[in-house]
Amino acid sequence: MSRYVKPYGDTLDDGKVQLSFTLPMDWSEAADEAARRLVVAMGFGDVTVAEGRSIASGFSFFVVYASTPASVDLAALAAPAARVATLTMEQIDALIRESVRRKIRVAGACIGTDAHTVGIDAILNMKGYRGDYGLERYKEFETFNLGSQVSIERLVEFVKEERIDAILVSQVVTQKGSDVQNFTALGELLEAEGLRDRVLLIAGGPRMTNLLANELGYDAGFGRGTLPSEVAAFIATRSAERRTVRQ
Amino acid sequence: MQLRIDPDRVAGARRLAATIVDPVEAFIETHSTVAVERAALRLLGMNGAAEDGVPHANRFVDDLPSEVLAQGAVRALGALVAETGHSPATLAERGLLPSSIACGAVPEAAARAVLKPYVEEALNRIDARRAERAAFLARLPQLPPPLLYVIVASGDIYEDRTAAVAAAEAGAQIIAVIRSTGQSLLDFVPEGATTEGFGGTYATQANFAIMREALDTVSERLGRYVMLTNYASGLCMPEIAALAALERLDMLLNDSMYGILFRDINMKRTFVDQHFSRMLNARSGIVINTGEDNYLTTADAVEQAPAVLASQFINEEFAHRAGLPDAQIGLGDAYEIDPDLEDGFLYAVAQAQLARQLFPDAPLKYMPPTKHMTGDIFKGHLIDALFNLTSVMTKQTIHLCGMPTEAIHTPFLGDRALSLENARYVMTTARHFGDEIELRPDGIVERRAQEVLRGSHELLERVAKRGLMASIETGFFADVRRSPDGGRGFDGVFERDARYWNPFEDALSP
Numbered sequence: 136m137s138r139y140v141k142p143y144g145d146t147l148d149d150g151k152v153q154l155s156f157t158l159p160m161d162w163s164e165a166a167d168e169a170a171r172r173l174v175v176a177m178g179f180g181d182v183t184v185a186e187g188r189s190i191a192s193g194f195s196f197f198v199v200y201a202s203t204p205a206s207v208d209l210a211a212l213a214a215p216a217a218r219v220a221t222l223t224m225e226q227i228d229a230l231i232r233e234s235v236r237r238k239i240r241v242a243g244a245c246i247g248t249d250a251h252t253v254g255i256d257a258i259l260n261m262k263g264y265r266g267d268y269g270l271e272r273y274k275e276f277e278t279f280n281l282g283s284q285v286s287i288e289r290l291v292e293f294v295k296e297e298r299i300d301a302i303l304v305s306q307v308v309t310q311k312g313s314d315v316q317n318f319t320a321l322g323e324l325l326e327a328e329g330l331r332d333r334v335l336l337i338a339g340g341p342r343m344t345n346l347l348a349n350e351l352g353y354d355a356g357f358g359r360g361t362l363p364s365e366v367a368a369f370i371a372t373r374s375a376e377r378r379t380v381r382q
Numbered sequence: 383m384q385l386r387i388d389p390d391r392v393a394g395a396r397r398l399a400a401t402i403v404d405p406v407e408a409f410i411e412t413h414s415t416v417a418v419e420r421a422a423l424r425l426l427g428m429n430g431a432a433e434d435g436v437p438h439a440n441r442f443v444d445d446l447p448s449e450v451l452a453q454g455a456v457r458a459l460g461a462l463v464a465e466t467g468h469s470p471a472t473l474a475e476r477g478l479l480p481s482s483i484a485c486g487a488v489p490e491a492a493a494r495a496v497l498k499p500y501v502e503e504a505l506n507r508i509d510a511r512r513a514e515r516a517a518f519l520a521r522l523p524q525l526p527p528p529l530l531y532v533i534v535a536s537g538d539i540y541e542d543r544t545a546a547v548a549a550a551e552a553g554a555q556i557i558a559v560i561r562s563t564g565q566s567l568l569d570f571v572p573e574g575a576t577t578e579g580f581g582g583t584y585a586t587q588a589n590f591a592i593m594r595e596a597l598d599t600v601s602e603r604l605g606r607y608v609m610l611t612n613y614a615s616g617l618c619m620p621e622i623a624a625l626a627a628l629e630r631l632d633m634l635l636n637d638s639m640y641g642i643l644f645r646d647i648n649m650k651r652t653f654v655d656q657h658f659s660r661m662l663n664a665r666s667g668i669v670i671n672t673g674e675d676n677y678l679t680t681a682d683a684v685e686q687a688p689a690v691l692a693s694q695f696i697n698e699e700f701a702h703r704a705g706l707p708d709a710q711i712g713l714g715d716a717y718e719i720d721p722d723l724e725d726g727f728l729y730a731v732a733q734a735q736l737a738r739q740l741f742p743d744a745p746l747k748y749m750p751p752t753k754h755m756t757g758d759i760f761k762g763h764l765i766d767a768l769f770n771l772t773s774v775m776t777k778q779t780i781h782l783c784g785m786p787t788e789a790i791h792t793p794f795l796g797d798r799a800l801s802l803e804n805a806r807y808v809m810t811t812a813r814h815f816g817d818e819i820e821l822r823p824d825g826i827v828e829r830r831a832q833e834v835l836r837g838s839h840e841l842l843e844r845v846a847k848r849g850l851m852a853s854i855e856t857g858f859f860a861d862v863r864r865s866p867d868g869g870r871g872f873d874g875v876f877e878r879d880a881r882y883w884n885p886f887e888d889a890l891s892p
Contacts, residue, residue: 155796156796157794157795157796157799190548190552190795190796190799191547191548191549191551191552191795191799192548192551193548194548194795194796194799196796196799196800247564248563248564248567248580253679253752253753256681260681260861262681262682282646282862283644283645283646284564284567284645284646341757341789341790359756359757359789360756
C-alpha cells in the first residue's frame with residue numbers, strides 16, 4: 136500500500152525545506168533575486184530568501200526556505216540496512232562459540248592513500264565507540280588493525296597469510312571518487328586471488344551505505360554512527376550461516 | 383585566569399624531556415638521510431626536475447654509491463662543480479651526474495671553496511625572505527591572536543587561491559594548503575603547479591609561490607599580513623623546510639613523532655629529518671606547528687591529555703635542540719572532548735589553560751573538534767562556538783577554525799565564511815572573559831589541570847627510563863608500535879663518514 140511522505144515544516148505535507156548555498160557573485164538585491172529564481176528553477180515553490188549577504192568579494196551566501204512539491208512512496212523502498220538483530224557482546228561471543236566453533240579472524244585497514252583511521256579504530260579498538268566495546272574486546276574475534284594507507288596488494292597478501300575470515304576496509308576521503316576506485320580494486324584483486332568467497336568483505340566510512348557496498352560487490356556497508364556491536368553481530372551471524380550451509 | 387600548578391613538577395618534566403631527547407640527539411649527530419642531503423642540494427640551487435618528473439636532487443643523491451653518500455652529497459657536488467666549472471643549477475639542467483664525470487682527485491679544500499658562494503647565496507636568500515616577512519608584519523600588522531587559521535584543500539592550486547583570498551577577506555589570518563593525501567609518503571617533492579590532488583593539493587615549490595603571491599596581494603589590500611602554511615611532516619621534511627624558506631611560508635606543520643606514529647615512517651629517519659628541517663625553520667623564522675591533536679582523534683581525549691602534554695614537552699625539547707626559540711614553537715592541542723561528557727567544557731578549559739601557562743612564550747596551536755563532529759552541521763557549529771570560546775579565554779595563539787561540515791567534505795567556500803564568522807563573533811564578544819575569571823582553588827578546572835600534569839610527569843618518567851625509541855617500539859604513544867628499523871624510509875638513513883660535510887648544518891647548528 137502506498138504511503139507518501141514529504142518534508143514537514145509545521146503542517147503535514149507543507150513540503151518545507153531549508154537550503155543554503157554560495158553564489159559566485161557580489162551581493163546585491165539582484166543577487167537575492169538570482170538566488171530566488173535558482174531555487175524556483177530547482178522545482179521549489181513558495182521561495183523565501185531569508186538571508187543573503189556578501190562573504191568575500193565575488194561571493195555571496197544565501198539561506199532560503201521553500202516548499203517542494205515532490206514526495207516519496209515509502210512502499211516502494213527496499214530496506215537497505217546491513218544491520219541484523221541486535222545482539223550483546225556476550226551473545227555474539229556465544230553465537231560464534233556454538234555455531235562457528237573457532238575464533239573469527241578479522242583484519243581492518245584504511246586502504247589506498249587514506250590516512251583517516253578514526254572509523255576503523257572505533258570499530259576495532261578495545262575501547263570502542265559510544266560505550267560499545269570494539270571487536271578486540273570480544274573473546275571470539277582475533278583482530279588485526281593494519282592502520283592507515285595500506286595498499287590493496289599488502290592487504291590481500293595479509294588476508295592470505297593470516298587466513299583472515301572478515302575484512303573491514305574504510306575510506307573517508309571521497310574526493311573525485313578515489314574511495315570507490317579503491318573499494319572496487321580490492322574486490323577485484325580478492326576475486327583474482329580466489330579469496331573472495333572465503334571472506335566477508337565489509338566496507339565502512341562516513342559516506343558509506345549498505346546499498347552502495349552491495350553495488351560494489353561487498354557483503355555489507357556501514358556508515359556514520361555505526362556501533363562496533365552492529366558490525367560484530369553481522370560478522371557473527373553471517374559466519375554462523377555460512378558454517379551451517381557448509382555442514 | 384590562573385591555575386595554581388607545582389613549578390617543581392614542571393621543571394621536573396622539562397628535565398625528563400631533556401633526558402629523553404639526549405640519546406636521540408646523539409644518534410642524530412652521527413647520521414644523515416637522503417632527504418637531508420637533497421635539501422642541501424636544493425638550497426645550493428639544484429631545484430626543479432627532469433622531463434621524466436624525477437627531481438634533480440633525487441637523481442643526484444641516487445647516483446652516489448653509499449660510501450660517497452656517507453661523506454655528504456654536497457662534497458660530491460663540490461667536486462663536480464670544481465671539475466666542470468658549472469653551477470649546481472647548470473649541472474642539474476644538463477643532467478650531469480657524479481657517475482658520468484670522472485672528477486679525479488679534487489682536493490677537499492677546493493670542493494669546499496668552490497661551493498662557498500652558493501652556500502652564502504642560499505643563506506642570504508633565506509635571510510632576505512625572513513626580513514621581507516618582518517617588514518610586511520611591521521607595515522601590515524596582524525589582528526590580535528587567536529590568529530584565525532583555515533585550510534584550503536580543493537586539489538587544484540588555482541581554486542585554492544580563490545578560496546584563500548575569499549577566506550582572507552572573511553577574516554582568516556593564516557591559510558594552510560592541505561596536501562594531497564599520501565604526499566607525506568612520497569620520497570620526493572613533486573614539481574610544478576598542480577591541479578589534481580586527492581583530499582588536498584600537492585606541496586610543490588611552484589604551488590607555494592602561487593599562493594604566496596596571491597596572499598601578498600590580498601595582504602596589501604586588507605592592510606594586514608596574511609600568513610601561509612604548509613606541511614613538512616613526512617618523508618621530505620628537510621626539503622619542504624628548504625622550499626618553504628625560499629618561498630616565504632610563515633608556518634610549517636613539523637612534528638618530531640607524527641610521521642612515526644601516524645604514517646609509519648621510520649623513527650630514525652624522522653628524528654634526523656625533523657632536526658635538520660627545524661634548524662632550517664629556525665633560520666627562516668618559520669613557526670612550527672606540532673601535531674598533538676592526532677593523539678586525540680584516535681583515542682579518548684580525557685584519557686590522552688597527559689600524553690598530549692608529554693608530547694608537547696618532548697617536541698619543545700627537540701625544537702630547542704634545533705635552535706628554535708619559544709616564539710617559533712607552535713605546540714599543538716585540540717578540543718576533542720566528547721560533547722556528551724558532563725563538565726567536558728571545563729576539562730577543555732583546564733587543559734588549554736595548562737598549556738598556556740606551561741609554555742607562556744609559545745604560539746600555541748589549538749585544533750578544532752573533529753572526532754565528535756557528525757553530519758549534523760547545526761550541532762557542529764555549536765560545538766565549534768564553545769571551542770572558539772575556550773581558545774579566546776585561554777589565549778591560544780594559532781586557532782584552526784572548525785568547520786560545521788567537518789566529517790562531510792573538504793570545506794566549501796561558504797563553510798569557511800560561516801566558520802570564520804562564528805570565531806569572530808565569539809572572540810569579539812568574549813575578548814577579555816579569561817582575564818575576569820578567578821579559578822576556584824581546588825575546583826574542577828584546577829584539579830583536572832593538576833591531574834593532567836601529574837599524569838604527564840609519570841609518562842615522561844617511564845619514557846625516560848626505557849628510552850624514546852624503545853618506548854615507541856612498545857606502543858607507548860597512541861597505542862602504536864613501531865620498530866626502530868621498520869617503517870617507510872629506513873633505507874634512506876645512513877651513518878656519517880668521519881669526513882661527512884654539510885655546510886648548512888655547520889651554518890645552522892645552534
